[in-house]
Amino acid sequence: SDQKSPVPDEDRARHSELARELDDHSYRYYMGRPIIADAEYDSLMAELERLEERYPILITQDSPTQKVGAPISVDFAEVEHLVRMESLGNAFEVDELNTWADRASAEVPVEAYLCELKIDGLAVDLVYEHGRLVRAATRGDGRVGEDITLNVRTIGTIPERLDESVRPAPELLEVRGEVFMKVEDFHALNDRITETKEHTPFANPRNAAAGSLRQKDPRVTATRPLTMIVHGVGAYTPAGGTASGRGSGDSEADREGDVAFTSQSQAYRLLGEWGLPLSDRYQVATTMDEVRAYVSYYAEHRHEPAYEIDGIVVKVDDFSLQRRLGSTSRIPRWAIAYKYAPEEVTTTLTDIKVGV
Numbered sequence: 205s206d207q208k209s210p211v212p213d214e215d216r217a218r219h220s221e222l223a224r225e226l227d228d229h230s231y232r233y234y235m236g237r238p239i240i241a242d243a244e245y246d247s248l249m250a251e252l253e254r255l256e257e258r259y260p261i262l263i264t265q266d267s268p269t270q271k272v273g274a275p276i277s278v279d280f281a282e283v284e285h286l287v288r289m290e291s292l293g294n295a296f297e298v299d300e301l302n303t304w305a306d307r308a309s310a311e312v313p314v315e316a317y318l319c320e321l322k323i324d325g326l327a328v329d330l331v332y333e334h335g336r337l338v339r340a341a342t343r344g345d346g347r348v349g350e351d352i353t354l355n356v357r358t359i360g361t362i363p364e365r366l367d368e369s370v371r372p373a374p375e376l377l378e379v380r381g382e383v384f385m386k387v388e389d390f391h392a393l394n395d396r397i398t399e400t401k402e403h404t405p406f407a408n409p410r411n412a413a414a415g416s417l418r419q420k421d422p423r424v425t426a427t428r429p430l431t432m433i434v435h436g437v438g439a440y441t442p443a444g445g446t447a448s449g450r451g452s453g454d455s456e457a458d459r460e461g462d463v464a465f466t467s468q469s470q471a472y473r474l475l476g477e478w479g480l481p482l483s484d485r486y487q488v489a490t491t492m493d494e495v496r497a498y499v500s501y502y503a504e505h506r507h508e509p510a511y512e513i514d515g516i517v518v519k520v521d522d523f524s525l526q527r528r529l530g531s532t533s534r535i536p537r538w539a540i541a542y543k544y545a546p547e548e549v550t551t552t553l554t555d556i557k558v559g560v
């Protein structure tokens with residue numbers, strides 16, 4: 205190759221092959237019908253990232269390393285998120301987790317991390333106006349998602365109205381979280397659809413949740429045992445207030461209706477008071493030793509929660525530090541997912557079919 209194109213043909217070809225494969229797998233995955241294991245997808249992505257690190261010229265806007273999610277289905281209307289929804293960077297080794305924390309601490313004075321479970325479901329965005337649920341959407345490409353409001357209204361744990369017994373509902377509140385199916389409910393559902401021959405059983409709870417949520421007919425979704433846990437805040441305008449955007453108010457003001465979000469853990473307390481479904485397993489850690497202890501606890505007790513997890517998410521707790529750390533095109537620099545090694549497949553091989 206000539207001087208203007210320093211990338212050997214072989215590497216360039218491998219790059220486009222990987223990009224094409226990853227796009228294809230991503231599409232299948234978000235349609236609820238993956239054909240490879242997540243760990244395999246992750247290792248293809250890691251190979252692509254290594255190539256782009258070596259040859260930054262290969263980084264284009266439509267590279268899988270720069271994009272979130274998958275195309276929008278024509279079955280749903282498009283919804284623009286008020287605040288972009290991102291993916292998460294991955295760590296597969298404790299070393300990588302440490303490197304992430306060192307980089308963050310080199311830039312800002314991190315005093316606390318929030319550790320929580322990485323639930324294996326699908327990301328959903330909820331918008332509340334004056335305490336009423338007005339819109340729900342899938343993550344889509346992070347900027348635009350699919351309007352699944354009617355389907356989400358069938359999920360019992362998601363309040364139609366925010367609870368105002370502690371404080372008035374904000375003018376505007378956008379939250380995001382994971383919609384998922386508990387393992388027990390997933391098995392019961394599969395038994396039921398096997399009996400009724402409704403369609404082929406689902407391969408795992410994640411596919412069951414994705415398939416159930418992205419139904420054209422909300423009456424079908426209503427028969428599916430879905431639930432949700434909230435893990436993030438998007439746009440926010442307090443009840444009486446002028447502040448807008450998540451945690452943009454740096455004040456600690458907690459006058460009636462004029463409350464600012466200051467940290468992930470403080471936001472969770474407020475969201476909980478408004479009746480939103482939260483995890484009871486998150487933990488604030490003040491040292492990386494505590495973070496690592498949380499990671500190893502759940503590595504050994506992976507099946508203690510009623511739902512499937514594929515890792516741990518660690519977030520810098522303080523919102524002003526989150527803002528200072530910012531994001532790359534696809535992932536926040538203030539959070540990371542520590543992914544557990546895939547488990548041995550224990551399902552019987554007679555029935556590996558994936559439903560929608």
Ligand code: NAD
Nearest residue numbers: 229230233238240241242245291292321322323327435517
């Ligand atoms: P991701 O799933 O690795 O991480 C981001 C997502 O984690 C967020 O969107 C959010 O929905 C979720 N999440 C769960 N718990 C959370 C918490 N407590 N806090 C914050 N977020 C939480 O990234 P992704 O971009 O959604 O998807 C990429 C992953 O999906 C890959 O790493 C791969 O494992 C899998 N995938 C698999 C295939 C396949 O063919 N098997 C294809 C595409 C993607």
